[in-house]
Amino acid sequence: MTTEELVTWADPRWAAARLSHRQVGWWTNHGYLRTEDPTPGSGYRRRWPVGEIAVAAQISRLIAAGLVLPAAAEYARLDSPIEIGPGIILTIGDIDG
DSSP states (O other): OOSSOEEOTTSHHHHHTTOOHHHHHHHHHTTSSOOSOOOOSTTOOOOEETHHHHHHHHHHHHHHTTOOHHHHHHHHTSOSSEEEETTEEEOOOOTTO
16 A cells, blocks of 8 residues: 555545445445545454545545446546547536535
8 A cells, every 4th residue: 555644534535525334335345436545344343544545535426427336437547538439528527626
């Protein structure tokens, strides 16, 4: 793992991104979010690179826009604009602008 800052679920940035513990846990268990130790199950304190909060928030926004989870998770990690099909360009912008 990199030297990027690691955060636990207690970090308030998860709540600020309007993500639930269950949602983040499920996405992590299924490989859509990266964690320091992907061990699933109760009793394991996970730590995520801080950048995963932004990735998770982007996944959530893409799902709300109509994408299915696997596509949303893939596109959330790519630089925008993204060609998702012949002549179909997906541009992802910041919420603030």
